[in-house]
Amino acid sequence: MDTTKKNNPVYSNTDKTKVELPEEEWKKILPGDVYHIARQKGTERPWTSKFENSKDIGTYYCAACGNALFKSDTKFESGCGWPSFYEPISKESVIYTSDNAYGMKRTEVQCGRCNAHLGHVFEDGPKPTGLRYCINGVVLDFEKAKEAEEKYNAKEE
Numbered sequence: 020m021d022t023t024k025k026n027n028p029v030y031s032n033t034d035k036t037k038v039e040l041p042e043e044e045w046k047k048i049l050p051g052d053v054y055h056i057a058r059q060k061g062t063e064r065p066w067t068s069k070f071e072n073s074k075d076i077g078t079y080y081c082a083a084c085g086n087a088l089f090k091s092d093t094k095f096e097s098g099c100g101w102p103s104f105y106e107p108i109s110k111e112s113v114i115y116t117s118d119n120a121y122g123m124k125r126t127e128v129q130c131g132r133c134n135a136h137l138g139h140v141f142e143d144g145p146k147p148t149g150l151r152y153c154i155n156g157v158v159l160d161f162e163k164a165k166e167a168e169e170k171y172n173a174k175e176e
């Protein structure tokens with residue numbers, strides 16, 4: 020676990036309990052760039068995320084609370100400049116809110132555990148869902164699939 024998590028008491032990859040904290044508290048425990056996007060609905064500049072072109076196998080978690088959000092096998096190259104996925108890990112992983120800011124009708128995607136702003140979902144994605152979850156890389160934590168898991172999966176094929 021990297022050092023930015025040290026001061027975050029709610030961060031967990033396994034705890035599914037909803038997280039509700041006052042904004043001042045989030046401000047204290049989140050790194051500045053994560054806070055800006057997760058809590059102030061900011062947007063990172065396109066083509067700046069290290070995850071944008073990543074093909075590593077593993078799981079993407081919410082950088083604010085550790086909630087599991089997306090698996091690498093649902094990630095695809097959308098060419099939009101942000102990490103894109105066609106399906107969240109489970110129905111509870113994310114929540115949806117309509118966002119009419121800036122004169123656009125969009126659907127905002129938030130973390131299902133801590134309500135962090137993640138990005139938006141559009142209906143021009145690939146099969147099987149036809150959806151494109153366009154997600155800010157700053158609010159994603161990535162963990163590579165453990166070697167043991169990879170071996171296990173290889174055996175099944």
Ligand SMILES: [Zn+2]
Pocket residue numbers: 081082083084085086130131132133134135
């Ligand atoms: Zn979260």
